Amino acid sequence: MVTRLTNYFLKTLREDPSDAEVISHRLLVRAGYIRRQAPGIFAWLPLGLKVKGKIEQIIRDEMTRAGAHEVHFPALLPREPYEVTGRWDEYGDGLFRLKDRKGSDLLLAPTHEEVFTLLVKDLYSSYKDLPLSIYQIQDKYRDEARPRAGLLRGREFTMKDAYSFDYTDAGLDASYMAQRDAYERIFTRLGLEYVIVQADAGAMGGSRSEEFLHPTPVGEDTFVRSAGGYAANVEAWTTLAPPAIAIEGQAPAEVHDTPNTPTIQTLVDVANAEHPREDGAAWTAADTLKNVVLALNHLDGTRELVIVGLPGDRDVDLKRAEVAFAPAEIEAATEADFAKHPGLVKGYIGPWSENGPVLGEKSATGIRYLLDPRVVDGTSWITGANVDGKHVFGLVAGRDLTADGIADVAEVRAGDPAPDGSGPVELARGMEIGHVFQLGRKYAEALGLKVLDENGKLVTVTMGSYGIGVTRILAIIAELNNDENGLIWPETVAPFDVYVVATGRDAAVFEAAESVVADLEAAGFDVLFDDRPKVSPGVKFGDAELIGIPKIVIAGRGVTDGVVELWDRRTNERTPVPIGEAAATLKAGSKDSQSV
Amino acid sequence: MVTRLTNYFLKTLREDPSDAEVISHRLLVRAGYIRRQAPGIFAWLPLGLKVKGKIEQIIRDEMTRAGAHEVHFPALLPREPYEVTGRWDEYGDGLFRLKDRKGSDLLLAPTHEEVFTLLVKDLYSSYKDLPLSIYQIQDKYRDEARPRAGLLRGREFTMKDAYSFDYTDAGLDASYMAQRDAYERIFTRLGLEYVIVQADAGAMGGSRSEEFLHPTPVGEDTFVRSAGGYAANVEAWTTLAPPAIAIEGQAPAEVHDTPNTPTIQTLVDVANAEHPREDGAAWTAADTLKNVVLALNHLDGTRELVIVGLPGDRDVDLKRAEVAFAPAEIEAATEADFAKHPGLVKGYIGPWSENGPVLGEKSATGIRYLLDPRVVDGTSWITGANVDGKHVFGLVAGRDLTADGIADVAEVRAGDPAPDGSGPVELARGMEIGHVFQLGRKYAEALGLKVLDENGKLVTVTMGSYGIGVTRILAIIAELNNDENGLIWPETVAPFDVYVVATGRDAAVFEAAESVVADLEAAGFDVLFDDRPKVSPGVKFGDAELIGIPKIVIAGRGVTDGVVELWDRRTNERTPVPIGEAAATLKAGSKDSQSV
Known part of the structure; x- marks a missing residue:
């Protein structure tokens, strides 16, 4: 087939589009592949549509090889199924909602777990119908707060989303691996280098979850990997707790005057100057217990304060906190929050005072006190004494404080030990190019998808969900394959x-x-x-x-x-x-x- | 390629879906091609998606042969372009509207004239870039009041919509014919018998417009055709006015008592009994002038009454009236309307009284009086005298009445003479399967699409719009190809x-x-x-x-x-x-x- 430029719909542009922040956006617009219609919403011109079609065909080939069947769902869906699973609310402002002429609530689907589940429930009723993997290549919608970076994060975007249905855990594992293998073949055919990393599974309610990341310094995701083969998104990182230390024989906690030490560094300096360690070594930030007040905005509109105690040499990673406290939205506590809790002395907050524990047991204060996993029994800390200008020294976990639970939300750092024991990790950056996910029985339970097993017993189906952003992949390929001329x-x-x-x-x-x-x-x-x-x-x-x-x-x-x-x-x-x-x-x- | 039922996503159903009104809907659901998600919104199962893909491929082939290039627009679009052309309002309740998180107005596009026009304006500026024909196969949205008949009239549906761009009228004619020829090839390849009929062009603001109808007694559209080759949708019908008659020498109009004659039939009976024709023949309904009061609800919220005078043997065809008065919505006048105009005596309304004309010249009454094209000068009528129980006899058009204009809104009947002189027409029914349309310069003018011509002069581009409903075609093929078993x-x-x-x-x-x-x-x-x-x-x-x-x-x-x-x-x-x-x-x- 021959296409002639004298008879083609193409106009290349000399100027970069003014709103383009990334190179793929600039080049795809200038070379006549796409054209912006609204923020994060693009039209596909002939050249772009051809590239998109080729990527889709590679995905279709490999889905067929993996035994998945293609279907196609509408973008416009009724509210009800998403209400049942709670996602109508959980999506917050990210969901495009509308009403029809009769006042019924509709949405533009950001993902289709609910209706795939209902479709299988509608049609299938026996274990003999399973396993089943079905997929679609379809336009999805998310009302991103900052649609930018062209196709890398649009408000309308094309996805391949596949869903697997099994009635045993072993079946789910097999379906999951079939998709995971297909993804490896797809990215290899697309020439996209990838790393498979453990991903957070919690928010979707499932068990196993992995992301395919393309490693690149300009990636928006941070991941860690060890020489021994461990790789995970930082959101999925689990901190390895050190062994506990004997409490017996440790000196009692003492409160010291530490005026003008509202920050960790000032505290360490004053501690070294006025209350040096008995062993002669210097105190460091890692010897202090920092207590960070976070505000959780829950879906029901309530606002809750929690305090997280963590080693003073680490900060809270807000992305990790979002995962830990999902679906609540997280922010730092404000002056107004502190004003409602005069017992919290800014800069000097701690779980203990001279009269004993003051945090922990949320029922007493209305605030949950959660600890970093490194704060194991027997570890000794310098921390706030809940009095302006005073800190406690020698506060021993397991003896002097009470916690309401664990919060594994501290930043991950190069050199931290991988949780699987495979050695220290390094940090790297990547772009997400695919996601495979064992949903388990969450959606099937919520929506009542059960089948009769070999013994005539009703069992709940277990599911997987597998996504590739087609238009995002196209942008990433463009991002990686260009030079100064195009x-x-x-x-x-x-x-x-x-x-x-x-x-x-x-x-x-x-x-x-x-x-x-x-x-x-x-x-x-x-x-x-x-x-x-x-x-x-x-x-x-x-x-x-x-x-x-x-x-x-x-x-x-x-x-x-x-x-x-x-x-x-x-x-x-x-x-x-x-x-x-x-x-x-x-x-x-x-x-x-x-x-x- | 071989697909095995033991490993396929398919479940046939024994029972018809309870909401299915037409056979295509029943069979496509029962045979596992589609599944309902919401009223007028369907998911495509593997079998259905394959059939849809084959229809789309035939359309793509013929679009390519016709020199059209494929693009793809988003379904979610900003309000502004539709505001400029007036369609944001004109679509009324039929348009799905929504707001994003920043409060900007968006819509789910029912058709894409505006954004195709803007795309070409964005990229092209010279006559050398034209002619251009571009198309997409894309999911569209209309919030139908009564989504029913399965895929025949859905709220989400797939269309092929093409648009042509020329800078001369001759160019538009050529682009139009290229699409029209492609449509003939497409329907032939799909095995769909078709009739090409003239269609109403007015609402879209264009000049030439034709519909491809599949002739079938169960069709929802009525069209007329003559043995001499004329064919038109009744909405596009133009009534042939008879020659005028000499007024001189006709007897003056007289008012007679005609008590209890609120209907045409009672009037004809009384006229024949008490005021027989001088030539001895019987009065018929065709000798009376019926005056129908219509209420027009305009887009700006105002309500206007108009009276249409037409031969008493014909009714107003509301579909034709909708075209004539577009974009206003039409309904019969209500009691409340009459109450506001005590001068209108129900059953006895007419354009004349013993004191002379009482309708016509809207400025006098606030009501426009419009005449059927058959009411030519010199025709003589029996009509209401604006007094309860009285009618005028011998009211002569051109002498006794004043009109504000013509309203060609009467029903078309078998035997009416075709407007092109090709003889009497017959009525038939059909299903619309395609529409080709010369938009002319309406959209280009509204949105400022101009190019430089050979002389360096800016000229406004002239456009065509060409649509095929892919999912509707699929349903029509299913509707026509089945038996009692499937x-x-x-x-x-x-x-x-x-x-x-x-x-x-x-x-x-x-x-x-x-x-x-x-x-x-x-x-x-x-x-x-x-x-x-x-x-x-x-x-x-x-x-x-x-x-x-x-x-x-x-x-x-x-x-x-x-x-x-x-x-x-x-x-x-x-x-x-x-x-x-x-x-x-x-x-x-x-x-x-x-x-x-």
Whole structure:
């Protein structure tokens, strides 16, 4: 097939779009792949639609190989199923809600667990119908607070979402692995390097959850990995608690004057100057117990304060806290919060005073006191004494304080020991490109999806959910494949196989180009032909580079010597070949025979 | 490719869905093609998605042949462009409107003229860029008051909508014909008989407009056609005015007592009894002038009364009136309306009294008086005298009455003369399957789409709009291709090429079926194989008929004699063939080689 630029809907732009923050956004708009319609909402122009279609086809192939069947759900759905699972509220402002002419509540679905569950409930009733994996490639909606970065985080976006249905845990494991394997094949075919990391499973109510991250310093997700093979999203990190220490024989807690020490650093300085360690070593921030007051805004509109005690050398990681306290929204406590609790002395908060424990047992104060997992029994701390200008020294966990529970919300740091014992971890950044998830029975229970097992007994179905953001993947590929002159697509997803440029006004050039184009078409290539008669070579080369089809043929002055040039967009090499051999040479050199 | 029922997402249902009003809805749900999610909103199951994909592919092929380029717009769009063209309001309750988290108004697009216009304005600026035809296949939304009839009129539906852009009227004509020709090819390939009828162009502001109707007695649209080739939707009908008659010499109008004649029939009876015609013939309803009071609810919230005078043997056709008075909504005047206008005497309304004209010149009464085109100068009428129990006889148009204009809103009847002089028309019914439309410059003017012409002068672009309802077409094909046992797909859109049934529990039967399936796959057929081991032949045959793949191969008892049966779903013929020849026989008999 041959498409001619003189008869194509394409306009490349010289200027970057003013709202573009990332390179994929800039280049996809400038090269004529997409066009903005509203914040985070884009139209797909012919070039973009072709790339999107190729990515979708690779995903479809691998879903079919994994035994999944394609269906298609509407974007516009009724409120009720999402009400049953609580997500109508949980999604908060992120959900597009509307009413129809009769006043019924509808939503634009951000994800489809509920209706897939109900569909299977509607149609299936026996273990014989299972296992089942079904998927769709479909446009989804999320009302992002800051839609930006082009397609990387849009308000309308295309996803492949698959769901598996089993009646045993072993079945779910097998369905999960089939999808996980398919994802590995998909990302390999797309040329996307990936790391599979453990991800937070809590918010969706499931058990096993892994993310496919593309490792890149500009990624928005942080993950950790150990040389021994551990890899996890920081949100999924579990802190390894150190062994407990004997309490017996430790000196009693003492309160000391520590005026003007509202920060950890000032406290450490004063402690070293006025109350040095008995062993002669210096106090460090790690010897202090920092008590951070967080406000949780619950879905029911209530606001709750919690205090987290953690080693003074670490900060609370708000993303980890969001996971720990989901679905509540988290923020630092405000002056107004403190005003309601005069017992909390800012800068000097602690779980103990000279009269004994003052936090813990929420019933007494209305505030939960939670501890970092490192604060094990027998550890000794310097911490606030709940009096302005005073701190407790030698406060021993398990003896001097009471906690309402654990809060594993401290930042993870390079060198921290992996929870599986595989050694210290390093921190890295990545972009999420896929997510596989064992939902377990949460949705099936909420919506009543049960089947009869071999013994005629009703059992609740166990599910998995597996997502790839198609439009996000496209943006990531663009983000990774470009240079200062434009895009450089991998062959598997390039909008056309070969780009042919005829330069100059000489009829011989256009005749040679037509001949090459005919040969390429006969060889099965999908060709985009710049046949514009009155455009300068400079503009034509610029467009060829901007558009980024990896194989380019230039018909120029060389045609008088019977040659055209093969231009490799990625290496920038130009190789002259006889006009009649251009197609055969490209055919022989094609890395991926599927694409031609 | 082979798909096995033991590993497929399919459940046929014995019962019709309770809300199904039409056969396509019943069968598509029962046979496992679609599943309802909300009124007028459906999920597509694997079988349905395959049929939909085949229809879309035929449309894509023909759009490409017609030189149109595919793009894809979002469903969720900002209010502003629709505000500029007035359609944000004009759509009334039919538009799904919503707000985002920042309070901006958004809509789910029912059609995309505005944003296609803006896209071209964004990117193109010269006559050299034109002509341009671009299209999308995309999910659209309309909040129908009575979503019913399954996919025939849904609230979410898939459309192919194309738009052409030209800078000359001749260019628009050519672009229009290219789309019109493509539609003829599409419907021919889909096996859908069609009639091309003139359609109302007014509401969209354009000039030429034609609908493709599939003629069927159960169609929801009425159209007329003459033996001489005229065909039009009744909404587009233009009444041929008869020649005027000389006024001079006609007797003056006289008012007669006609008590108890509030209806046309009672009036005709009294006229014949008490005031017979001078020529001895009988008065008929066609001699009376009926004056119908309509209320127009305008978009700005105001309510206007108009009176339409038309021959007493015809009624107002409200659909035609809706077109004539668009975008106002029409209803019959209510008692409250009459109460506000005591001058209107129900049953005796007319344009004249003994003191002269009483209607016409809206400024005098606040009510426009409009006449049917048949009421030409010199025609003489019996009509109300604006006094209870009195009528005027011999009221002559052009002499005794004043009108504010023409209202061509009377019903069209079989035998009416076609407006192009091609003879009397007959009435027929049809289902709309496509619409081609010359929008002209309305959208380009409203949104400022201009290009520089050959002389460097800015000219406004002229546009066309061309629509096919993909999901509606699918339903219509299902509506037309079925019998009491289920669906019977045309080969071009059947979800699979061949359905293979293995009946009984005999291993030899399954071996023979496997052998046929392998041969079919090797021959390039896409096969659905009912390999369920423990299902009775009756259930299997029932499912085969319900699902409706037109070519069925049955492996049954005959395999002991080395034969299977080829079952033609449409003719119900069963032909035994040797096991090894089944695939070749089907290949030879395939009507459409493209489908295999």
